[in-house]
Amino acid sequence: MSKVTEIFGCNVFNDAVMRERLPKETYKALTETTKNGHHLKADVANVVANAMKDWAIEKGATHFTHWFQPMTGITAEKHDAFISPAKDGKVIMEFSGKELIQGEPDASSFPSGGLRATFEARGYTAWDPTSYAFIKDGVLCIPTAFCSYGGEALDKKTPLLRSMEAISKQAVRVLRLFGNDTVKAVRTTVGPEQEYFLIDKEMYDKRCDLVYTGRTLFGAKPPKGQELEDHYFGIIKQRVSSYMKELNEELWKLGIYAKTEHNEVAPAQHELAPIFATTNIATDHNQIMMEMMQKVAKRHGMVCLLHEKPFAGVNGSGKHNNWSISTDTGVNLLEPGDTPHDNAQFLLFLCAVIKAVDEYQDLLRVSVASAGNDHRLGANEAPPAIISIFLGSELTEILQAIETDTPYGAKEKEILKIGVHTLPRFARDTTDRNRTSPFAFTGNKFEFRSLGSSDSIACANIMLNTSVAEELKQFADELEAADDFTTALHDLIKRVIVEHNRIVFNGNGYDEAWVKEAEKRGLMNLVSTPDALAHYMDEKNVKLFTEHKVLSETEMRSRKEILLEKYCKTLNIEALTMVEMTRKDILPALSAYVKDLSETANAKKAFVADMDCTYEAETASKISTLSTLVLKKVDALEEAIGKAKEVSELSELAFYMKGTVFAAMNDLRAVVDELETITSAKYWPYPSYGEILYSVK
Ligand code: ADP
Numbered sequence: 001m002s003k004v005t006e007i008f009g010c011n012v013f014n015d016a017v018m019r020e021r022l023p024k025e026t027y028k029a030l031t032e033t034t035k036n037g038h039h040l041k042a043d044v045a046n047v048v049a050n051a052m053k054d055w056a057i058e059k060g061a062t063h064f065t066h067w068f069q070p071m072t073g074i075t076a077e078k079h080d081a082f083i084s085p086a087k088d089g090k091v092i093m094e095f096s097g098k099e100l101i102q103g104e105p106d107a108s109s110f111p112s113g114g115l116r117a118t119f120e121a122r123g124y125t126a127w128d129p130t131s132y133a134f135i136k137d138g139v140l141c142i143p144t145a146f147c148s149y150g151g152e153a154l155d156k157k158t159p160l161l162r163s164m165e166a167i168s169k170q171a172v173r174v175l176r177l178f179g180n181d182t183v184k185a186v187r188t189t190v191g192p193e194q195e196y197f198l199i200d201k202e203m204y205d206k207r208c209d210l211v212y213t214g215r216t217l218f219g220a221k222p223p224k225g226q227e228l229e230d231h232y233f234g235i236i237k238q239r240v241s242s243y244m245k246e247l248n249e250e251l252w253k254l255g256i257y258a259k260t261e262h263n264e265v266a267p268a269q270h271e272l273a274p275i276f277a278t279t280n281i282a283t284d285h286n287q288i289m290m291e292m293m294q295k296v297a298k299r300h301g302m303v304c305l306l307h308e309k310p311f312a313g314v315n316g317s318g319k320h321n322n323w324s325i326s327t328d329t330g331v332n333l334l335e336p337g338d339t340p341h342d343n344a345q346f347l348l349f350l351c352a353v354i355k356a357v358d359e360y361q362d363l364l365r366v367s368v369a370s371a372g373n374d375h376r377l378g379a380n381e382a383p384p385a386i387i388s389i390f391l392g393s394e395l396t397e398i399l400q401a402i403e404t405d406t407p408y409g410a411k412e413k414e415i416l417k418i419g420v421h422t423l424p425r426f427a428r429d430t431t432d433r434n435r436t437s438p439f440a441f442t443g444n445k446f447e448f449r450s451l452g453s454s455d456s457i458a459c460a461n462i463m464l465n466t467s468v469a470e471e472l473k474q475f476a477d478e479l480e481a482a483d484d485f486t487t488a489l490h491d492l493i494k495r496v497i498v499e500h501n502r503i504v505f506n507g508n509g510y511d512e513a514w515v516k517e518a519e520k521r522g523l524m525n526l527v528s529t530p531d532a533l534a535h536y537m538d539e540k541n542v543k544l545f546t547e548h549k550v551l552s553e554t555e556m557r558s559r560k561e562i563l564l565e566k567y568c569k570t571l572n573i574e575a576l577t578m579v580e581m582t583r584k585d586i587l588p589a590l591s592a593y594v595k596d597l598s599e600t601a602n603a604k605k606a607f608v609a610d611m612d613c614t615y616e617a618e619t620a621s622k623i624s625t626l627s628t629l630v631l632k633k634v635d636a637l638e639e640a641i642g643k644a645k646e647v648s649e650l651s652e653l654a655f656y657m658k659g660t661v662f663a664a665m666n667d668l669r670a671v672v673d674e675l676e677t678i679t680s681a682k683y684w685p686y687p688s689y690g691e692i693l694y695s696v697k
């Protein structure tokens with residue numbers, strides 16, 4: 001391998017390349033526009049496009065694409081060759097400024113949640129110049145946002161960029177109040193830790209449930225699962241380590257700071273975390289990372305599973321969204337300071353997050369809602385569906401001292417007056433690691449842990465940025481109007497703590513007692529996707545998004561529809577797959593096994609008249625009885641699927657899918673899994689959990 005420093009970013013049209021390849025004037029104009037968010041002038045765009053094309057062709061690229069993130073949750077690209085006909089029947093390679101700035105993919109096949117009916121079918125993509133262009137598989141990819149011609153967002157990126165602007169605007173107002181006149185913008189930053197499974201491709205191909213749905217729909221627990229916890233941080237197997245090496249190289253070439261990798265709790269489960277980046281870039285990078293994980297796995301004869309719950313009874317996969325706010329001058333606003341002034345500012349931003357999480361619990365839950373993630377949340381392996389904040393004991397005590405005006409601090413024992421006193425130093429490298437909290441303060445950032453492994457991180461960050469923007473707005477409104485800033489600040493912080501400390505919970509989130517306690521505190525417990533989505537359009541939420549111009553009411557409605565539709569379709573595909581597996585593979589296999597057992601018994605009797613056939617007889621009889629039960633259950637499931645067609649209202653359908661279809665799926669699975677444990681491996685039509693989970697040697 002060549003040196004990391006040499007390959008890093010070699011496929012990215014980054015700042016260094018631009019500086020080198022663009023005329024000084026163009027470079028200046030481009031960076032100015034990027035910084036201020038202005039439109040790029042046509043002449044500048046033409047020069048940039050040309051330089052980009054030359055660079056891409058030198059790297060072997062033949063095509064370009066506007067790379068975007070429609071509501072499908074994955075990325076989309078339509079490749080166009082650079083070629084243009086020349087007079088002599090030959091071609092020239094061309095790429096214009098117009099092609100760089102704007103594209104027009106046919107929007108009609110992407111989910112629009114009703115927007116398509118009201119607006120034009122066509123959509124357009126617009127370059128996000130803050131995210132660098134890159135080369136992937138011989139294609140120059142231009143990161144873009146995707147909108148309808150009416151300007152409605154059809155993707156995940158547009159509202160994300162809007163939410164970043166919203167929080168920036170309000171945070172700057174707050175910083176001005178603290179006498180900061182230099183900061184022009186703030187950026188939210190994200191470091192997403194990504195979990196995944198790696199299994200052998202041969203095993204994967206034998207399981208149509210994995211192929212169709214990404215998860216196993218049947219499968220008895222193996223004798224050895226994750227009980228010994230011997231996989232976590234364990235020695236990485238050779239095949240996996242050469243995979244990780246190649247994956248890292250691919251990601252580094254694309255300028256992605258892949259940093260830490262380790263084995264996770266479940267067998268065959270791993271994690272990769274990059275160094276954090278500005279939110280829109282982190283979002284792009286996470287999408288590329290997921291794509292590369294799957295691609296590189298194939299090259300190694302393996303399959304990378306990104307589903308939230310590929311195996312029942314074994315930990316599923318999530319994604320930790322480490323989130324913070326920094327100024328354009330590089331100051332982390334969630335870093336506790338050393339002076340009374342810095343402390344006060346830190347506490348105000350901290351309070352904004354606390355208030356936001358309390359008031360918009362439902363939106364945070366919505367942002368991680370999917371059929372796949374429903375298997376994890378609240379299942380004693382991932383943070384519960386109840387949203388709460390972990391602050392750690394020291395910070396909590398400080399907030400309590402402020403709330404109750406009681407003295408705090410080992411030495412001075414002073415009553416903390418915000419803006420006047422220095423906060424007592426508390427351990428910032430929180431060794432206190434509560435893994436059960438959905439939203440944990442980890443010293444200088446918050447870690448939102450409820451995301452599913454296959455989720456785009458856009459949605460979670462749209463919710464976070466916008467809700468915190470709203471709180472900062474309220475704070476700025478109040479403080480700007482105050483006569484005495486310090487007193488007003490103290491009162492405000494105290495009030496927020498009093499009113500919102502119910503959201504702070506430092507205990508064990510997996511504990512059954514927490515569910516009761518949370519209910520007493522009036523916190524929401526939105527156990528499933530349909531439950532969560534029922535709150536999406538609540539008045540306060542519509543007000544939030546429209547006021548900060550992140551999503552219009554129409555855009556929100558369309559998003560809710562898309563999410564509900566996806567949920568229902570996912571369950572429908574899973575149910576149909578189960579029916580097919582049962583009827584085509586499982587029941588016939590059971591019959592064949594019974595036949596084998598009966599023939600063996602007959603042969604034995606023919607050989608020696610009174611030879612004992614208890615094993616054959618009992619097993620055959622048990623399997624026959626259970627097969628009848630399977631038949632009943634699969635009929636019931638099929639009937640449930642059929643009746644779904646009678647439910648026309650989408651949210652009602654989602655509840656029906658969860659309450660009736662999903663329940664019927666679980667009923668069927670229970671019997672089939674029992675049968676797997678008593679059926680000869682030779683007859684069982686699929687590789688077992690044990691074979692799959694330990695398939696990568
Ligand atoms: P863990 O112990 O959970 O692995 P780390 O300190 O290694 O925690 O960080 C996890 C992630 O948090 C990494 O992706 C890291 O880059 C990211 N991170 C660190 N600081 C920030 C920050 N200021 N903003 C956003 N993410 C951050």
Ligand code: MG
Nearest residue numbers: 193320322447
């Ligand atoms: Mg973490």
